[in-house]
Amino acid sequence: xxxxxxxxxxxxxxxxxxxxxxxxxxxxxxxxxxxxxxxxxxxxxxxxxxxxxxxxxxxxxxxxxxxxxxxxxxxxxxxxxxxxxxxxxxxxxxxxxxxxxxxxxxxxxxxxxxxxxxxxxxxxxxxxxxxxxxxxxxxxxxxxxxxxxxxxxxxxxxxxxxxxxxxxxxxxxxxxxxxxxxxxxxxxxxxxxxxxxxxxxxxxxxxxxxxxxxxxxxxxxxxxxxxxxxxxxxxxxxxxxxxxxxxxxxxxxxxxxxxxxxxxxxxxxxxxxxxxxxxxxxxxxxxxxxxxxxxxxxxxxxxxxxxxxxxxx
Amino acid sequence: xxxxxxxxxxxxxxxxxxxxxxxxxxxxxxxxxxxxxxxxxxxxxxxxxxxxxxxxxxxxxxxxxxxxxxxxxxxxxxxxxxxxxxxxxxxxxxxxxxxxxxxxxxxxxxxxxxxxxxxxxxxxxxxxxxxxxxxxxxxxxxxxxxxxxxxxxxxxxxxxxxxxxxxxxxxxxxxxxxxxxxxxxxxxxxxxxxxxxxxxxxxxxxxxxxxxxxxxxxxxxxxxxxxxxxxxxxxxxxxxxxxxxxxxxxxxxxxxxxxxxxxxxxxxxxxxxxxxxxxxxxxxxxxxxxxxxxxxxxxxxxxxxxxxxxxxx
Numbered sequence: 001x002x003x004x005x006x007x008x009x010x011x012x013x014x015x016x017x018x019x020x021x022x023x024x025x026x027x028x029x030x031x032x033x034x035x036x037x038x039x040x041x042x043x044x045x046x047x048x049x050x051x052x053x054x055x056x057x058x059x060x061x062x063x064x065x066x067x068x069x070x071x072x073x074x075x076x077x078x079x080x081x082x083x084x085x086x087x088x089x090x091x092x093x094x095x096x097x098x099x100x101x102x103x104x105x106x107x108x109x110x111x112x113x114x115x116x117x118x119x120x121x122x123x124x125x126x127x128x129x130x131x132x133x134x135x136x137x138x139x140x141x142x143x144x145x146x147x148x149x150x151x152x153x154x155x156x157x158x159x160x161x162x163x164x165x166x167x168x169x170x171x172x173x174x175x176x177x178x179x180x181x182x183x184x185x186x187x188x189x190x191x192x193x194x195x196x197x198x199x200x201x202x203x204x205x206x207x208x209x210x211x212x213x214x215x216x217x218x219x220x221x222x223x224x225x226x227x228x229x230x231x232x233x234x235x236x237x238x239x240x241x242x243x244x245x246x247x248x249x250x251x252x253x254x255x256x257x258x259x260x261x262x263x264x265x266x267x268x269x270x271x272x273x274x275x276x277x278x279x280x281x282x283x284x285x286x287x288x289x290x291x292x293x294x295x296x297x298x299x300x301x302x303x304x305x306x307x308x309x310x311x312x313x
Numbered sequence: 314x315x316x317x318x319x320x321x322x323x324x325x326x327x328x329x330x331x332x333x334x335x336x337x338x339x340x341x342x343x344x345x346x347x348x349x350x351x352x353x354x355x356x357x358x359x360x361x362x363x364x365x366x367x368x369x370x371x372x373x374x375x376x377x378x379x380x381x382x383x384x385x386x387x388x389x390x391x392x393x394x395x396x397x398x399x400x401x402x403x404x405x406x407x408x409x410x411x412x413x414x415x416x417x418x419x420x421x422x423x424x425x426x427x428x429x430x431x432x433x434x435x436x437x438x439x440x441x442x443x444x445x446x447x448x449x450x451x452x453x454x455x456x457x458x459x460x461x462x463x464x465x466x467x468x469x470x471x472x473x474x475x476x477x478x479x480x481x482x483x484x485x486x487x488x489x490x491x492x493x494x495x496x497x498x499x500x501x502x503x504x505x506x507x508x509x510x511x512x513x514x515x516x517x518x519x520x521x522x523x524x525x526x527x528x529x530x531x532x533x534x535x536x537x538x539x540x541x542x543x544x545x546x547x548x549x550x551x552x553x554x555x556x557x558x559x560x561x562x563x564x565x566x567x568x569x570x571x572x573x574x575x576x577x578x579x580x581x582x583x584x585x586x587x588x589x590x591x592x593x594x595x596x597x598x599x600x601x602x603x604x605x606x607x608x609x610x611x612x613x614x615x616x617x618x619x620x621x622x623x624x625x626x
Contacts, residue, residue: 041354041414073384077408081433083415091404095390101354102396120394 002309003028003191005218007204008047009064009238010230010295011197012054014308015125017301018195019055021309024124028187030214032199033110033129034137034172034207035154039087040078042097043104046155047204048114048129049096056121064238067092086160111182128187130208133178137203142166142247154203163240167247170202175210180217188217193312194265196227198293200241201260202248209264218264226311227265227286228293228304229257233273237294253277258284267311269293269304287311315622316341316504318531320517321360322377322551323543323608324510325367327621328438330614331508332368334622337437341500343527345512346423346442347450347485347520348467352400353391355410356417359468360517361427361442362409369434377551380405399473424495441500443521446491450516455479455560467516476553480560483515488523493530501530506625507578509540511606513554514573515561522577531577539624540578540599541606541617542570546586550607566590571597580624582606582617600624 002022004015006029018027032047046065053059053067060068070090079085089097096117103113110132118127137154142165157163188194199205209215218225234253236242242252250256254270258281261268267287270278271294281288289311295301315335317328319342331340345360359378366372366380373381383403392398402410409430416426423445431440450467455478470476501507512518522528531538547566549555555565563569567583571594574581580600583591584607594601602624608614 038418039415040411041356041418042411043354071384071386071404073404074387074407074411077405078411080408081412081429083408083412089411091384091386091407092390094387094404094407095393095396098353098355098387098391098402099394099396102352105351105354116394 001026001028001187001191002193002195003030003187004195004197005199005205005208006031006047006051006197007199008032008050009054011047011199011204012051012059013295013301014195014197014228014305015051016054016298017295017303017305018309019125020298020302021305027125028128028183028191029125030128030130030181030184030187030208032204032207033131034135035158035203036136037087037153037155039089040083041101042089042094043101044087044089044097045100045110045114045129048117048127049093051127052117052121052123055123055125058121066090087155109182126183126187128183129181130184130214131178131181131211133174135175135178135207135211136173137207138171138173139167140169140171142168158240163243167244170206170244170248172207172210175207176212178211180211180213185213185217188214188221191221192224193309194218194221194225195308196225196261196265198228198230200230200236200239200244201257202241202244215264222264223266224312225265226267226269226308227257227261228269228308229254229271229274231257232271232293255280255284258286262286269308269311314339314341314500314504315506315508316343316500317508317510318512318518318521319344319360319364319510320512321345321363322367324360324512324517325364325372326608326614327508327510327541327618328364329367329611330608330616330618331622332438333611333615334618340438341441341496341504342438343441343443343494343497343500343521345517345520346444347448347523348471348516349449350400350466350468352402353396354414355402355407356414357400357402357410358413358423358427358442361430361440362406364440365430365434365436368436368438371434379403400468422495439496439500441496442494443497443527444491444494444524446487448488448491448520448524449486450520451484451486452480453482453484455481471553476556480557483519483557483561485520485523488520489525491524493524493526498526498530501527501534504534505537506622507531507534507538508621509538509574509578511541511543513543513549513552513557514570515554515557528577535577536579537625538578539580539582539621540570540574541582541621542567542584542587544570545584545606568593568597571599575599582621582624
């Protein structure tokens with residue numbers, strides 16, 4: 001059994017690699033819900049959806065979010081009224097949010113809803129929300145850059161502000177009183193390998209570790225936990241991980257990633273571009289494996305998955 | 314100034330006629346919200362939307378609801394998950410519900426939201442929700458026909474059960490404590506003519522009259538109020554008005570309509586098919602005008618509008 005701590009795009013690609021090299025039904029993803037957002041009354045779980053759509057082969061590889069062949073009729077209509085359209089919701093994608101929102105309103109838990117969505121796409125891996133409670137990743141913007149409001153929700157930072165503003169702190173509102181989602185602790189405790197996906201350590205993996213009980217469960221499996229660095233040659237492939245790490249006092253390098261993960265993972269997989277830093281990673285107390293981590297094709301993703309799972313043996 | 318008490322399709326067609334014969338900016342519609350429904354977390358106002366789309370020339374004349382050229386991607390997606398799809402929501406239509414729901418959640422009133430939607434379509438008439446409070450038309454089904462639940466919301470009766478089940482009573486939950494929407498009483502009190510559209514007297518006009526203050530305001534203008542019968546030759550053109558009238562103890566005829574409206578309107582416009590009942594209508598204490606009321610074309614609708622407005626003079 002393989003359990004993957006997952007954010008969005010990077011995690012989804014690694015998961016797509018993993019299900020090529022182990023039986024998909026033996027794979028569980030524990031997915032970040034800290035960047036879930038209610039827009040226009042709909043409950044949107046961007047990371048869960050990115051993982052779902054990617055595993056279904058229905059993702060849009062050009063954007064890194066949403067569905068291939070998506071249409072945008074509803075957004076066009078919303079725009080006609082001057083509604084807020086900065087968070088793009090495709091028509092097919094909307095069906096997912098309608099299903100989730102209606103069921104939440106009817107008292108169904110997010111884990112069961114997520115299973116329903118996953119089943120709708122015929123997925124074999126198990127997708128688990130990190131929690132069924134409301135945890136909201138909140139970003140405090142450095143002086144004035146928020147245009148009045150100091151603290152904004154993750155999607156406002158990430159999408160509306162295009163993560164082009166400096167951040168002075170991050171918190172996970174509600175995390176302290178949240179419970180791990182159904183099946184999460186068992187999936188970690190019972191896994192042969194726990195993988196920390198190459199997701200943003202601050203705002204994708206950070207929320208998972210902030211849910212009481214999850215970090216402890218992983219720490220107890222530290223010898224079977226392998227992290228994949230999302231930082232390659234000092235930069236994130238996509239998104240603001242490198243800037244966020246710097247802004248929050250971390251080194252934006254595989255060594256900085258090692259310092260964040262060394263308590264929960266015994267091994268860090270880094271890209272060949274960072275081969276010269278393998279020794280520095282080991283100095284932080286982690287084994288280090290060097291390989292190609294840029295998942296530019298399903299073949300590379302499968303090869304990376306093989307290396308990651310092998311690194312735990 | 315012309316004020317029209319409006320349900321859905323029949324009212325929308327008459328309004329489309331009225332704006333051909335008087336300056337559109339002088340027309341106000343007070344629209345039923347008793348069949349509003351929250352589906353999948355979205356606030357849907359079917360009658361407001363039917364009137365809006367029809368006045369915008371964007372309605373689907375074949376279905377009598379929704380938009381011409383609509384697409385159904387979101388519903389297809391919802392169906393993939395086994396979600397409830399009996400209430401069809403087109404993709405463009407969804408944009409309207411997203412706008413309404415998001416703004417309601419932000420504390421904007423339904424009247425202002427309705428004005429925003431109307432403005433998005435460039436409409437000149439004023440559309441007013443009958444109330445900004447939650448009034449829900451609830452139908453008690455005759456023995457057993459509900460499959461367990463005796464009372465269902467209007468849309469469950471109308472759409473899911475295709476109004477093919479007998480009803481033993483109707484109530485407007487919340488009406489007793491509701492207030493007329495902003496502008497409603499002024500629109501009635503200040504109108505040169507008040508028109509009761511050819512909508513279902515029980516479940517379209519009934520909710521308006523159940524909002525405290527509205528019936529009194531119309532009664533005070535009885536001499537300037539003209540109703541158009543939705544019953545033609547004992548039947549409704551569309552929908553369950555005739556059956557509902559019978560089930561609730563009314564006569565399903567223009568005479569039955571006259572008995573419902575005689576306290577608030579001084580004149581009833583009936584179809585030529587019912588010419589032989591004009592005297593019986595007058596016996597109920599209303600003036601009676603006989604004309605073609607089947608709005609099969611914009612020309613007929615305009616001619617009917619001219620007759621209705623003339624009947625008040």
